[in-house]
Structure formats: C-alpha cells, structure tokens
Amino acid sequence: MSTLVLDRVSRWYGNVVAVNDVTMTVGPGVTGLLGPNGAGKSTLIAMMGGFLAPSTGTVTLDGAPVWRHPGIYRQIGLVPETEAMYDMVTGWQLVLANARLHRLADPTAAARAALETVGMTDAKDREVATYSKGMKQRVKMATALVHDPSVLLLDEPFTGMDPRQRLHLMDLLHRLGDQGRTVLFSSHILEEVEEIAGTIEVLVAGRHAASGDFRRIRRLMTERPHQYTISSSDDRRLAAAIIADGCADTVDLTAGTLAVQAPDLGAFVHALPRLAREHGVRLLEVSPADESLESVFAYLVAR
Numbered sequence: 616m617s618t619l620v621l622d623r624v625s626r627w628y629g630n631v632v633a634v635n636d637v638t639m640t641v642g643p644g645v646t647g648l649l650g651p652n653g654a655g656k657s658t659l660i661a662m663m664g665g666f667l668a669p670s671t672g673t674v675t676l677d678g679a680p681v682w683r684h685p686g687i688y689r690q691i692g693l694v695p696e697t698e699a700m701y702d703m704v705t706g707w708q709l710v711l712a713n714a715r716l717h718r719l720a721d722p723t724a725a726a727r728a729a730l731e732t733v734g735m736t737d738a739k740d741r742e743v744a745t746y747s748k749g750m751k752q753r754v755k756m757a758t759a760l761v762h763d764p765s766v767l768l769l770d771e772p773f774t775g776m777d778p779r780q781r782l783h784l785m786d787l788l789h790r791l792g793d794q795g796r797t798v799l800f801s802s803h804i805l806e807e808v809e810e811i812a813g814t815i816e817v818l819v820a821g822r823h824a825a826s827g828d829f830r831r832i833r834r835l836m837t838e839r840p841h842q843y844t845i846s847s848s849d850d851r852r853l854a855a856a857i858i859a860d861g862c863a864d865t866v867d868l869t870a871g872t873l874a875v876q877a878p879d880l881g882a883f884v885h886a887l888p889r890l891a892r893e894h895g896v897r898l899l900e901v902s903p904a905d906e907s908l909e910s911v912f913a914y915l916v917a918r
C-alpha cells in the first residue's frame with residue numbers, strides 16, 4: 616500500500632503558474648483528479664510521477680521524495696495523455712521493451728501478465744498502428760503496469776473512448792484499486808469521475824479547489840447560486856416583482872436583458888411563473904446563463 620503526499624507543491628513555466636500551492640494526500644483505491652482544461656492536471660501528475668520537478672514544495676511516496684529518486688520509479692506507473700506511440704512495433708514488443716528497461720528478473724512473464732491484465736493478449740502480436748484508440752490506451756496501460764507498480768497515474772485516460780471501451784477501462788481501474796493499488800486518473804468530466812472514483816480532488820486554475828467523495832462535490836456544485844437570463848413581455852415589471860418577492864439575490868436590467876441570480880434553484884423556478892401570472896407578464900424565454908463547466912469550477916474556487 617502506498618500513499619503519495621503533496622506538500623505545498625507549485626510549478627510555474629515562466630510567468631504561467633500551472634500548479635499553485637497544492638497540498639493533498641492520495642492513498643490506496645481510485646482517486647479522480649477533476650478540473651477543466653488547463654487546470655494543471657497534467658503538470659500535477661507529472662510531478663506525482665517524478666517526471667517533473669516542483670518549483671517549490673515536495674512530493675513524497677511513503678515518505679521518500681519522488682523527484683530525482685530512481686528507486687521510486689519501480690513503484691510508479693504513469694500513463695501519459697499523449698497519443699504518440701511507436702506504430703511499427705507490436706503491442707507485445709512495446710510492453711516487453713518496457714519490462715527490459717525496468718530490468719525485471721523475468722521480462723517475458725511480466726509482459727505477458729501485464730497484457731493479460733488489460734485484456735490485450737489476443738491482439739498482442741498486431742502492430743500498434745492497427746489498434747483502435749481504446750486498444751492503444753490499454754497497451755499504454757500495460758507498459759505502465761509491467762513492473763507491477765503500487766501507484767498508477769493516468770492522464771485523461773478516457774479521452775476518445777467509445778462507451779464499451781470506457782466500461783472496460785472503468786472495470787480495470789476498479790480492479791486495480793481493489794487490489795490495494797493507489798490509482799489516480801484525471802478528467803474534466805464530473806460524471807466520468809464519480810462513476811469510478813471513491814475520492815475526488817478538484818483542481819481549478821492550478822489550485823486545489825475541493826476534495827471529498829462525489830456526493831460532497833456534487834452538492835457543492837449544485838448548491839451554487841444559479842444565474843438566468845429572462846425575456847418577457849415586460850422585463851421592468853417582472854424585475855420589480857422578483858425584487859419584491861425576494862426569490863433572487865441579484866436582479867440586473869442594465870445589459871438590456873433581465874438577468875437574475877437565485878440562491879435556491881427549486882424555489883426560484885416555482886416563484887417565477889407565479890410572479891409573472893400575478894403581474895400580468897408573459898414569459899418568453901428563461902435560459903440558464905454562465906453554466907459552463909469553467910464557471911461551476913470557478914465558483915468552487917471562490918468559496
């Protein structure tokens with residue numbers, strides 16, 4: 616059983632702060648690293664795997680620093696996001712080469728076991744160029760698993776997968792987690808993460824925004840204030856009625872449209888048609904504004 620500890624880890628590239636003062640602990644089981652594009656997930660994973668030095672702070676695995684500590688690589692497997700692979704070799708040759716790089720006692724047996732784990736035994740002798748995206752992903756996993764690491768880090772492993780491949784990978788991650796391995800994968804899709812990960816760590820704009828099980832993260836996201844733009848037969852009259860009723864935090868008419876922010880979604884959707892009816896206003900359109908994933912995440916950070 617292995618535990619990764621990040622202590623006040625930051626990483627910047629020139630002026631860009633990719634990871635900003637992140638402290639977190641990742642233990643056995645499956646953890647999802649959730650965040651929008653550019654949040655710093657890849658940078659964080661590279662530092663967890665010992666492939667990139669933190670600018671400040673430390674990453675340790677069971678107390679030992681991962682950076683510049685070759686012995687640690689025997690315990691960590693990393694599946695990068697990049698699609699690029701050596702197309703002209705077979706899956707078998709690729710996994711075997713990795714087993715040899717790790718100087719394993721029996722590289723052939725290790726390569727066979729790793730390909731079996733990911734369900735690629737039948738296709739192992741085909742050239743990588745002929746594999747589907749999901750098969751390439753599985754062979755990449757086999758190369759990362761060949762030395763039987765206790766920690767497996769995967770950067771956006773579900774990207775480009777069809778539903779069947781997705782289920783297969785979810786099942787595999789579950790199994791690896793159940794074996795007591797420390798498995799961390801990144802994603803920008805909450806649904807994807809909550810289906811498999813016991814624990815979710817949320818990263819937004821380089822910062823550690825939230826942490827917990829999916830129920831807690833969902834609650835944080837759905838409890839945020841909701842914003843709407845409303846179009847009606849008389850926006851001024853409706854705005855006055857909403858203010859008087861108190862079902863919205865803010866009511867704004869300055870941009871030529873009626874924009875409201877409501878703290879309680881359920882109460883607001885009940886109140887709005889009633890107010891419109893009572894004041895003789897016809898509702899033409901009600902649309903959620905600013906509901907992008909980025910804004911939801913930004914809300915978590917601002918808390």
Ligand SMILES: Nc1ncnc2c1ncn2[C@@H]1O[C@H](COP(=O)(O)OP(=O)(O)OP(=O)(O)O)[C@@H](O)[C@H]1O
Nearest residue numbers: 628631632633650651652653654655656657658659
């Ligand atoms: N080698 C680099 N040089 C300069 N800036 C970089 C480099 N790598 C990443 N960045 C910047 O650091 C920030 C975080 O990038 P990172 O790739 O870690 O995020 P991410 O959450 O993995 O995003 P994505 O899902 O889009 O890959 C971004 O602003 C990115 O442009």
